[in-house]
Amino acid sequence: MLRPSNASVPCDQSGVARAVAALRAGGLVGLPTETVYGLAADARNNAAVKRVFTAKGRPADHPLIVHIADISDLHEWAKDIPAYAHALAERLWPGPLTLVLPARDDTSRLLTGGQDTIALRLPAHPAAQEVIRQTGALAAPSANRFGRVSPTSAQAVVAELAEVLDDADVVLDGGDCSIGIESTIVDCTSARPRILRPGFYAEELINDVAGIAGVPVSEASDVPRVSGSLPGHYAPSTQVTVVQPDDFAGMDGARLEHALVLTTEDVAVPSPAAHVMKARDALDFARILYAAFRRADELEVQEVLVTTPPAVGIGVAIIDRITRAVHGSAHMNP
Ligand code: AMP
Ligand code: MG
Numbered sequence: 001m002l003r004p005s006n007a008s009v010p011c012d013q014s015g016v017a018r019a020v021a022a023l024r025a026g027g028l029v030g031l032p033t034e035t036v037y038g039l040a041a042d043a044r045n046n047a048a049v050k051r052v053f054t055a056k057g058r059p060a061d062h063p064l065i066v067h068i069a070d071i072s073d074l075h076e077w078a079k080d081i082p083a084y085a086h087a088l089a090e091r092l093w094p095g096p097l098t099l100v101l102p103a104r105d106d107t108s109r110l111l112t113g114g115q116d117t118i119a120l121r122l123p124a125h126p127a128a129q130e131v132i133r134q135t136g137a138l139a140a141p142s143a144n145r146f147g148r149v150s151p152t153s154a155q156a157v158v159a160e161l162a163e164v165l166d167d168a169d170v171v172l173d174g175g176d177c178s179i180g181i182e183s184t185i186v187d188c189t190s191a192r193p194r195i196l197r198p199g200f201y202a203e204e205l206i207n208d209v210a211g212i213a214g215v216p217v218s219e220a221s222d223v224p225r226v227s228g229s230l231p232g233h234y235a236p237s238t239q240v241t242v243v244q245p246d247d248f249a250g251m252d253g254a255r256l257e258h259a260l261v262l263t264t265e266d267v268a269v270p271s272p273a274a275h276v277m278k279a280r281d282a283l284d285f286a287r288i289l290y291a292a293f294r295r296a297d298e299l300e301v302q303e304v305l306v307t308t309p310p311a312v313g314i315g316v317a318i319i320d321r322i323t324r325a326v327h328g329s330a331h332m333n334p
Helices: 013-024 046-056 071-077 083-092 126-135 154-161 203-210 253-257 282-299 314-332
Strands: 029-031 038-042 065-067 097-102 117-121 170-173 184-187 194-197 239-242 259-264 275-279 303-306
Touching: 013 029, 013 038, 013 126, 013 170, 029 126, 029 154, 038 046, 038 065, 038 126, 071 083, 071 097, 071 117, 083 097, 083 203, 154 170, 154 282, 239 314, 253 259, 259 282, 275 282, 282 303, 282 314, 303 314
Parallel strands: 029 170, 065 117, 097 184, 239 303, 259 275, 259 303
Antiparallel strands: 029 038, 097 117, 184 194
16 A cells, blocks of 8 residues: 555655655656656566556556656667657657667566567656656556556546555656647557557657658558557546537436536537536647546546547547547446
8 A cells, every 4th residue: 555645745856856766666656747647667677567567457468668868768778770760759759759669689578568679758747857867767657557547647646556556655746747648659660650559749740750651540450569559448437428519409418417528618518517627629638538537437427428629630649549438438337
């Protein structure tokens, strides 16, 4: 059980020092990043990395993302790095981008889920950077139990994992995540980049920066194992249902009353709806998406009624996460 005094440690000098000490001692840290909170372990400590899998209930063949503090650290983990991957790192790091690269022979296969590829990211959150600078590379998948909603606040990490963390583990409170959904994952192991998971950085930007046409997402097949690509991932316990903006007008009042509605400011939602969350734009939508899912579970409403943003820019990633949440929640609410 997480010691209460180690839950939500503020992101000041002493909080960072506690997080660093915990990681050096082989402990786990709930780490703020700009995408979602990670559950971090020293990437070079196999026992600590194993605990990440146990705490999350994550199958051992699902690889972790290794977070580094400097672009030059790429070479400590990856080999045969194509020029376009360097271009992506130079332009888009620090930031919500994960590069999948050929793993060096001495890179632990515990991190790669047994594969010969390693996922690397340089996060933009200043506290994450500060911690990694002091500890060295950290393996950090999202700080949720396997298949569930990624946490976007320190409180959500505590709610999700307090029971499976230890006395010596720490949750560092870096505030609400500014992006709110997971990084764009780009496979850089072939001649052309290929997006494995959409995110804040859209396909057009990735191709543009890479300076080479990527494998179109629609044509991608035989993709490597990416846990975020399972059909039912990122799911709350509450059933998630996609609706059209016009659907609200004719909707049964009782249905609205027992739902949490997540939509945009321009959509009119009739008054029987007690719980309404409205996003200003697509970026705001991404920021509040997982908080809305968590709130629905806390409120024990019957449904999340969600409209989807246009399928451009970050909208593609939002639709991807909503689609998986619909699928995953349908399994829990047969
Ligand atoms: P998360 O647990 O949300 O941080 O997710 C990490 C994501 O990165 C998962 O979807 C992983 O499967 C994916 N990932 C990590 N390493 C690799 C790799 N070597 N090849 C493909 N995907 C990877
Ligand atoms: Mg995850």
